Amino acid sequence: MAKQYDIIIRLLMVGDSGVGKTCMLCRFADDDISSTHVSTIGIDFKIKTLTIDGKKIRIQIWDTAGQERYETITKQYYRRAQGIVLVYDMKNEESFKNIQKWMKYISDFAPEDVELILVANKSDAYNSERKVSKEHGEMFAKEHRIPFYETSAYMDMNINEAFIMLARIVMKRHKKEIDKQMEHIRLFCREDSDAHIIEKQGKDNNGCCVLM
Amino acid sequence: LLEPDGKSQISEYPITNILFCCRGAESTHEFDCFAFNTGHGRRDNEIFQCHVFRCEVPEAVEKILLCFAQAFRRVPRSPSSIYTPPPTPTKDLSNLFTFDVGLDIKEDVDGKGGYNHVPKEKNCFKLRQDYVKKVIVTVQQTSNMELVIERCFGLLLAPGRNVKHADMHLLDMVSMGCSGDSRSNVISGEWDPAGFEVLNTETPKGTRVFMTVAVDLVIAGIQEPVRFRIETKVRIFPPTERFWYFNKKPIHEQFYLTLKEVPSEVENEQAFEVVNLISETELERRRATHTLQPHAVPLEHSNSTPTPQDEDEDNDEPLLSGFGDVSKDCEEVILENWGDALAKWRTNMNNKPKQITSLARKGIPEALRGEVWQLLSGCHDNEDLMEHYRVLIARDSPAEKVIERDINRTFPAHDFFKEAGGLGQDALYKISKAYSVYDEEVGYCQGLSFLAAVLLLHMPEEQAFAVLVKIMYEYGLRDLFRNDFDMLHTKFYILERLLEVSLLGSLIFTFVNFIGYLKSHN
Numbered sequence: 001m002a003k004q005y006d007i008i009i010r011l012l013m014v015g016d017s018g019v020g021k022t023c024m025l026c027r028f029a030d031d032d033i034s035s036t037h038v039s040t041i042g043i044d045f046k047i048k049t050l051t052i053d054g055k056k057i058r059i060q061i062w063d064t065a066g067q068e069r070y071e072t073i074t075k076q077y078y079r080r081a082q083g084i085v086l087v088y089d090m091k092n093e094e095s096f097k098n099i100q101k102w103m104k105y106i107s108d109f110a111p112e113d114v115e116l117i118l119v120a121n122k123s124d125a126y127n128s129e130r131k132v133s134k135e136h137g138e139m140f141a142k143e144h145r146i147p148f149y150e151t152s153a154y155m156d157m158n159i160n161e162a163f164i165m166l167a168r169i170v171m172k173r174h175k176k177e178i179d180k181q182m183e184h185i186r187l188f189c190r191e192d193s194d195a196h197i198i199e200k201q202g203k204d205n206n207g208c209c210v211l212m
Numbered sequence: 213l214l215e216p217d218g219k220s221q222i223s224e225y226p227i228t229n230i231l232f233c234c235r236g237a238e239s240t241h242e243f244d245c246f247a248f249n250t251g252h253g254r255r256d257n258e259i260f261q262c263h264v265f266r267c268e269v270p271e272a273v274e275k276i277l278l279c280f281a282q283a284f285r286r287v288p289r290s291p292s293s294i295y296t297p298p299p300t301p302t303k304d305l306s307n308l309f310t311f312d313v314g315l316d317i318k319e320d321v322d323g324k325g326g327y328n329h330v331p332k333e334k335n336c337f338k339l340r341q342d343y344v345k346k347v348i349v350t351v352q353q354t355s356n357m358e359l360v361i362e363r364c365f366g367l368l369l370a371p372g373r374n375v376k377h378a379d380m381h382l383l384d385m386v387s388m389g390c391s392g393d394s395r396s397n398v399i400s401g402e403w404d405p406a407g408f409e410v411l412n413t414e415t416p417k418g419t420r421v422f423m424t425v426a427v428d429l430v431i432a433g434i435q436e437p438v439r440f441r442i443e444t445k446v447r448i449f450p451p452t453e454r455f456w457y458f459n460k461k462p463i464h465e466q467f468y469l470t471l472k473e474v475p476s477e478v479e480n481e482q483a484f485e486v487v488n489l490i491s492e493t494e495l496e497r498r499r500a501t502h503t504l505q506p507h508a509v510p511l512e513h514s515n516s517t518p519t520p521q522d523e524d525e526d527n528d529e530p531l532l533s534g535f536g537d538v539s540k541d542c543e544e545v546i547l548e549n550w551g552d553a554l555a556k557w558r559t560n561m562n563n564k565p566k567q568i569t570s571l572a573r574k575g576i577p578e579a580l581r582g583e584v585w586q587l588l589s590g591c592h593d594n595e596d597l598m599e600h601y602r603v604l605i606a607r608d609s610p611a612e613k614v615i616e617r618d619i620n621r622t623f624p625a626h627d628f629f630k631e632a633g634g635l636g637q638d639a640l641y642k643i644s645k646a647y648s649v650y651d652e653e654v655g656y657c658q659g660l661s662f663l664a665a666v667l668l669l670h671m672p673e674e675q676a677f678a679v680l681v682k683i684m685y686e687y688g689l690r691d692l693f694r695n696d697f698d699m700l701h702t703k704f705y706i707l708e709r710l711l712e713v714s715l716l717g718s719l720i721f722t723f724v725n726f727i728g729y730l731k732s733h734n
Contacts, residue, residue, distance in 0.1 A: 017658070018617045036624035039617075041659040067614065067658045072696045 005049050005058035006185060007178055009170050010080055011163070012110075014102045015087030016095035017066030020121040023153035024087065025063050028163050031156075040065045042073050052167060055182065059167055071105070078109035083116070083170040085162070090120040090150065093131040099140065115169045116146045119162055124152040225250050231260075233280050235273050237545055244270040246277060307487070309359060309469040312396075314350040315425055315442045316462035319343040331455040335463055336420050336445040340453055341412050345403040347383060349427050350462070351440065352396030364388045365428035365437040367401040371410035373422040373443040380426055381407065399427055413448060418631065420445040433476075434484045440467055443493065466492040546571075550580055554587075561592055582670035589682040597681060598674040604646035611648040611656035615641060622661040628669060639673050640665055646677055651684065654693045663689075 013021045022040050026032045029046040044063045049056060062081070064074040078084075086102055088095040099118065106114065118141045120132060134150060141148030147165050151158040171178060213222045229250045236242025247264040267273050317337050318327035327346050331338045339345065347369065353359060368380035383401035390397060405412040415421055423446045428437040442465050469489045476483035549571060556565045568588075576584045586592055609615070619637050623629045628636035643664045648656035663683065667676035684690040691699040 017614065036630075037621060038624065039621040039658050039661075041662075065658055069657060069693075069696065072701070 005056040006182065007055055007171070008058045008060060009082050009167060009174075011059060011061045011083045011085060011166060011170070012077055012081035013061065013063050013085045013087060014074070014105070015066055015085075016089070016092070016098050019066065019087045019089040019092065019095050020153050021066065021085075021087050022063055024085075024119070024121060024151065024159055024162075025061055027153040027156055027159045029061065042070055043077060050164070050167065052164065052171065055171075055178070057167060057171070059163070061163075075105060075109050078106060078114075079111065081110055081114055082174065083166045084110060084114055085117055085119055085166060086146075087119045087121055088132065088137075089122050090132045090137070091122050091125050091129045096120075096132045096136070096140075103144070113173055115166060115173055116144070117162060117166045117169075118144075118146055118148045120148075120150045121153060123150040123157055124155045225263075230280075233277065234544070235277050244268075244273055246273050248280070306356070307471050307473075308356065309353060309471065310355040311440070311467040311469060312350075312352045312354050312464055313427075313440050313442060313467055314348075314352075314396075314462040314464050315444060316348040316350075318346040318348065320345070332461070332463070336447055337423075337463075338453075338455060339411070339446050339448050340451050341414060341448060342405055342451045345405065346400055347403055347425055348398065348400040348462070349425065349440075349442070350396045350398050351427065351429065354466075359434075360432040361397050362430045362432055364397075364399045365430050367399055368426040368428070369401075369403060369408065370424050371408060371421060373424055375424045380424065397429075411446065411448065414450055415446075415448045420447045422446075433482050434471070434486060436486065438469065438486060438489060440489070441491070468492075468495075546574070547577060547580075550577060550584075554580070554583070557587060561587075582675075585667070585679055586671065586675055589679050589686070591675065591678040591682055594678045597678045600650075601646055601674050601677045604649050605642045607649045609645045609648045609656070612645060614658075615644045615648065615656050615661070618658060618661050619644075622665050626665075626669075629665060636665075636668065639668050639676075643668065643673060643677050643680065647680060647684075650681065651690070654684070654690055657693045660693075 013025060015021055017039070022037045022044070025046055026037065029048045040063055042065055045061060046063065047058060047060050049058045051057070062077050064070070064077065084106055086099055086106075088099055090096075106116065118137065120134070120137045137150070138148050147162075147169070149158045149162040149165070151162055153159055213224065214220065215222060225248075229252060230248050231251055233246065233248035235247075236245040245264060245266050247262060249260055249262040251258050251260050267276070317330045317339065319330050319340060320326065320343055321328045323344075330340075330345075347367065349367065351361065367383045369383055370380040372379075383403055388397065388399045410421060411423060422443055424441055424443050426439050426441040428439050430437050442463070444463055467489060468491075470487040471484040472487045474483050474485045549567065553565045553567050553571060557563075557568065564587075572584070572588070591597075619641050620632055622640060626636075628634075629640065631637065640661055644656055644661050647660065647664070648654075664676060664680055667679050670676075671679070684693075692703070693700075
């Protein structure tokens with residue numbers, strides 16, 4: 001069986017309870033928005049394969065429980081993340097303030113070269129419901145030099161854009177390893193143009209690059 | 213059923229009349245017996261009979277039941293063959309024609325004929341007042357010799373269901389034609405909202421109304437037009453309502469049309485008469501009123517032979533997360549055993565009958581869980597705790613907000629819990645809150661509401677609370693939540709080490725086998 005992807009990247013979603021992390025993820029991975037999401041208990045994950053710049057990327061996204069007491073469990077997953085989506089709810093000021101706390105956990109537990117994006121979810125809100133202005137979000141993102149998106153999982157706004165942006169910057173960060181791996185895969189193709197040999201090699205060698 | 217000489221017949225039962233069969237349990241006196249029951253007559257005065265047989269050779273019982281199982285599987289599961297009146301011959305399906313009928317509604321959003329699909333939630337259309345609407349019905353035959361649909365005689369609409377012929381209103385027909393792939397007929401008609409007051413009045417929050425759409429089709433060879441009726445639910449919103457989520461798929465209904473060939477007036481042409489036309493929904497409804505389940509598998513062999521129910525599970529509705537439904541099927545014998553054990557237990561609450569343990573390990577039947585869980589956890593005489601609960605729910609909890617956020621995320625697709633502010637959600641909120649006050653150290657922890665919800669499905673609030681407290685304190689669950697999940701981490705660690713050990717074991721086992729294999733082939 002041929003490998004379905006060239007590269008795996010690992011993303012993680014953090015943010016307060018109820019800001020819509022699971023909803024965003026379901027929208028992105030399954031294009032599904034049902035009102036029936038259960039609260040995430042501990043940790044969960046989904047996978048989506050995308051083609052970016054001609055490379056097949058398998059994106060593994062870990063979804064965390066936002067409730068404080070699960071932090072001892074979720075913190076263990078920071079270490080393996082290459083990209084982190086920081087989510088707050090623009091209708092909930094507390095969740096925006098807490099981004100500071102999530103940032104601290106990231107600096108404490110995530111690898112140094114982890115890439116981040118900041119996402120203000122629930123942009124389908126009416127103006128009167130909005131508690132955090134776009135400028136505030138943008139300012140925070142600028143300060144920390146990370147991309148910023150306002151999204152709505154409900155209306156499918158900016159969801160793909162946000163995830164793909166993060167995937168791209170993660171790929172850019174790990175460009176060296178990826179290029180090496182892609183070269184590796186390409187070499188197999190050149191050495192022997194018989195497709196099934198490549199497949200076989202791919203199987204033996206996993207044919208993909210797992211970035212640790 | 214034949215005489216032992218194999219020639220004369222004692223009695224005959226059509227397989228479609230047999231509802232259930234089973235055999236005696238192993239190591240009982242009834243081991244060499246089998247029984248089946250049959251039903252005759254119409255729904256309102258059905259007669260049931262139970263036939264019990266003893267075999268001279270006990271082994272024969274098994275074979276007989278296997279024969280039953282096979283025969284049941286061979287009979288089509290389509291309920292039309294089981295529940296429709298006798299004229300439908302079950303062996304011969306040549307007169308049964310199936311159709312797939314789709315229904316879709318569009319609204320003229322700009323008043324100039326720019327029609328948009330109306331959104332749909334589950335099987336309910338969301339309409340807005342005052343917009344001119346278009347009803348689109350697609351009819352596609354899905355089995356048997358192709359019937360030619362000549363034309364549509366009329367497209368009708370009415371609020372409500374089980375609507376009488378006379379109460380349906382003809383719509384202005386716009387068109388009838390073939391779909392792109394020319395396999396189905398598409399009929400569409402315009403619907404002026406002013407003509408249907410009920411369907412143009414805003415429905416109160418959380419309620420919906422029924423609506424019936426019918427098409428009369430003229431089919432070649434059949435004298436009378438054939439009427440297909442689809443019933444659906446609609447909600448009506450004010451014209452200014454905005455919808456976010458669009459599910460554009462039309463609703464579909466299966467129809468079973470039974471025809472009878474009649475002498476034709478024109479030579480070389482077949483002529484038919486409609487015997488019966490019934491929709492899947494109607495069949496489901498009839499089936500639901502039949503409380504009997506067609507069980508066909510011998511009790512002792514339920515693992516080795518697939519039950520007819522397996523086919524039932526193949527439905528198209530995606531399973532919603534948090535559905536939380538439990539199978540309510542339980543075999544008679546098991547219920548009887550439980551009945552005996554519980555009767556004994558009730559006479560002396562402090563003395564748990566021995567057989568309870570082994571029965572419980574096989575799974576407690578859904579219907580008995582409420583009682584058994586309470587008995588097992590020792591909550592039967594816990595008046596104090598229940599009394600205390602009434603005090604607790606009156607107190608404030610620091611976790612109120614967190615709990616509120618989780619309530620509509622707990623089994624959100626389950627009938628009992630799906631309604632915001634409904635009975636289920638209300639009880640769930642109260643229990644979770646009461647527990648967070650009762651146990652200050654743990655308070656409310658995400659995940660707890662699921663536990664409470666499962667209990668609530670089986671018993672009243674106070675009892676559910678009492679059992680929750682027992683589970684947390686006496687069954688060690690509380691320890692998992694305490695001290696930042698310390699105990700949980702320990703358990704994870706133990707699990708990982710155990711996995712390592714057992715994986716290592718099986719690796720060594722494989723390796724040894726492999727060496728053995730090499731040796732034997734050297």
